Amino acid sequence: MTSNISRRNVFRGAGVAVFGAAVAGLATGCSSVAVGGPASGTAANLLETAKSQGFLRVGIANEPPYTQVSADGKVTGCEPDVLRAVCQRLGIGDVQGIVTPYESMIPGLNANRWDVIAAGLFMKQSRCSQVRYSEPVIVSTESFATPKGNPKGITSVAGILADKSLRIAVLPGGFEEGVLKAANVPASQQVKVNDGRSGLEALKANRADAFMLPTLSLKALAKDDPSFDITAPVKDAPRTGSGAAFRQADASFHEAYNKELTAFKKTPEFAGILTKWGFDPSVVEGVTAQELCQTAG
Ligand code: 6CS
DSSP, rough: EEEEEEEEGGTTTEEEOOOOOTTTOOOSOOOOEEEEEOOOOOOOHHHHHHHHTEEEEEEEOOOTTOOEOOTTOOOOOOOHHHHHHHHHTTTTOEEEEEEHHHHHHHHHHTSSSSSSEEEEEOOHHHHHHSEOOOOOSSEEEEEEEEEOTTOOOOOHHHHHHTTTOOOOEOOHHHHHHHHHHHTTTGGGEEEEEHHHHHHHHHHTTTTEEEEEEEEHHHHHHTTTTOOEESSSSSTTTTTTOOEEOOOTOHHHHHHHHHHHHHHTTSOOOOOOOOHHHHHHGGGGGTTOHHTTTTTOO
């Protein structure tokens, strides 16, 4: 199976491409290059094809510290670094990243545009029913970014529901949007933004009173933009975490991956990756995908 992504979006040497709703399936008007990708079908094909071509295509978001495309185009971040290490233990040389919105990750996986998701796509019932998650790599929390001093005192989802004047920025199809929906926060109180920076822009432009995103993602944004405050972790947002997500059809690849991941999680290298990106490796100890897939939404 190959997928056609326009030349401008494929940086094979750097290992990253950009694939968004605007690009998916549309003729882009510029010459396209076929981007080789492991055949779908039985996981044995996927594993063997990935080994022979030397890489696995991974859907990512470019939201540090979960995923990051560095200045030279290399795919990094906590989840791609763990994926790369486990893939190398399986005999797959590297990963090639395709940047895409969270809402496109599972559809793109099931359309064979990439072969795995390693993006901090948090486990919850509706996602776990569509893909095969590996055991979790991280467990993390949600927070609100607010204007300095949090003038409207936004600290909980319940507080947002109680004050209909409050507007909360969230990513479309993101976990946070699902949390607000599950709490019956009306769409009229939700401001959809494409990524971290546009969430902060919505605060600055007073189009939103708060921006909900994982705590560590907001802390990463604050390194470049100290203009906002970050609340303590939101107590009434469900606890969850993430790992790699595979197609349902890739059951034996998923099994082989989990086996290697379980061994890798016991190594100092695993702890080193998590610590490098600001995660506490002890938090995920003993946590299972089965448990996190019970998360509502
Ligand atoms: O799982 C999700 O949809 C969320 N995960 C991350 C790492 N950032 C925001 C996104 O909504």
